Amino acid sequence: MIDPGRSATRFGFARLVLVLFSLVLALSLGVAVLSLPLTSVGLADSVQAKVPQSGVTNPVTAVLLNFRGYDTLLEVGVLLLAVVGLRSLRRPHEEQSLSMAAPGPILLALVRLLVPVMVLVAGYLLWMGAHAPGGAFQSGAVLGAAAVLVLLSGLPLASWFHGWPFRAVLVIGFALFLAVGVGAMVAGGRFLEYPREWAGSLILLVEAALTLSIGCILAALFVGISIVPNGANRTREHP
Amino acid sequence: MSLVLLYALAGVALFCLGLYALIAHAHPLRKTLAINIMGSGIFLLLVAVARRSPGPMPDPVPHAMVLTGIVVTVSATALLLALARRVHTETGQASLPEDSLE
Numbered sequence: 001m002i003d004p005g006r007s008a009t010r011f012g013f014a015r016l017v018l019v020l021f022s023l024v025l026a027l028s029l030g031v032a033v034l035s036l037p038l039t040s041v042g043l044a045d046s047v048q049a050k051v052p053q054s055g056v057t058n059p060v061t062a063v064l065l066n067f068r069g070y071d072t073l074l075e076v077g078v079l080l081l082a083v084v085g086l087r088s089l090r091r092p093h094e095e096q097s098l099s100m101a102a103p104g105p106i107l108l109a110l111v112r113l114l115v116p117v118m119v120l121v122a123g124y125l126l127w128m129g130a131h132a133p134g135g136a137f138q139s140g141a142v143l144g145a146a147a148v149l150v151l152l153s154g155l156p157l158a159s160w161f162h163g164w165p166f167r168a169v170l171v172i173g174f175a176l177f178l179a180v181g182v183g184a185m186v187a188g189g190r191f192l193e194y195p196r197e198w199a200g201s202l203i204l205l206v207e208a209a210l211t212l213s214i215g216c217i218l219a220a221l222f223v224g225i226s227i228v229p230n231g232a233n234r235t236r237e238h239p
Numbered sequence: 240m241s242l243v244l245l246y247a248l249a250g251v252a253l254f255c256l257g258l259y260a261l262i263a264h265a266h267p268l269r270k271t272l273a274i275n276i277m278g279s280g281i282f283l284l285l286v287a288v289a290r291r292s293p294g295p296m297p298d299p300v301p302h303a304m305v306l307t308g309i310v311v312t313v314s315a316t317a318l319l320l321a322l323a324r325r326v327h328t329e330t331g332q333a334s335l336p337e338d339s340l341e
Contacts, residue, residue, distance in 0.1 A: 015263065018259060018262055018263055019259065022255045022256075022258060022259040023255075025255050025258065026251060026252060026254075026255035029251045029254070029255070030248055030251055033244070033247045033248060033251055033284070034244070034248075036247075036288070036291075037291070038241060038243065038244075038291060039291055039292075039293050040291045040292065041292055041293065041298075042288075042289070042291065042292050042298035042300070042301075043298055043299075043300045044292040044294060044296060044297065044298040044299065045294075047298075047299050047300065048296065059296065059299040060299045060302050060303055060306075062299075063299050063300055063302075063303040064303045064306060064307075068300070068303060071303075071304075071307055072307065075307045075310050075311060078310070078311050078314050079310065079314050081314070082314035082315070082317050082318050085318050085321070086317060086318060086321045089321045089322065089324075089325045091328075137306055137309075137310055218313070221313075221314070221317040222317075224317070224321060225317060225320050225321055225324065
């Protein structure tokens, strides 16, 4: 980390300037935070007034999927961009293998007990998102964690992460959300303006597709990072 | 000092600590961790600011922003780790070569 060829005093001076800069920044941000009023209504009342029209009863879900649905759409786009970037960092014509040690009996037993429960919890969180903390991203994260657990235990799940069916599942969340938004425009409103009586069902449909998509995206991110290119880590691979 | 102020100042402190570590360390893994800590500081600040609403329910808009921020942080971390891995595969070293200014 420290290049031995660099002179110590020059390196020390740069480090001191950096510490002073961070301190000054911390102090000015602290002063800005201290000057905020202790009580402020913010947007809570405005959101609470419109939540009954949004199709769900949980205010955070209403903000995330209805009032600021465009942010959520672009957020899923960011996730897809990460997967595309990851895939593009693989060298072509390279044999891919996940280098894993043989799983122990405790890990296998844990996987067999936990993964069905995690899938159930993901479905429960998706359903509860309408009236309690939950929703698409939370249940997608639990699904992704279940997939990572299965991958870490050496069970042959990585073979699912190739080919067109997997890519279709990756994209379906974003595609369905976009289709609902454009469909709302076609039906006479603005982009992503759900019709009032359909809002609850549309939000549930979009969240279900997003759950599946986000779980597969998170698992694909994990697989993409832990792929060992052919030729590397040869001495550490187990036969 | 109220609880809101305590959490907000802690968020500011985390942000500045992360910024220092981002610039001072050369290893890409440390830079990735520093970016994550900066993000956590900002989320703490946002949630603390949301708690200032007088009713029983906190302001839900910063909470939705934090959810979005967490997801974007996860994507950026994955991409950074893949980049660090690729740099290591190509050059054999952990980080990019230093410029020679002297």
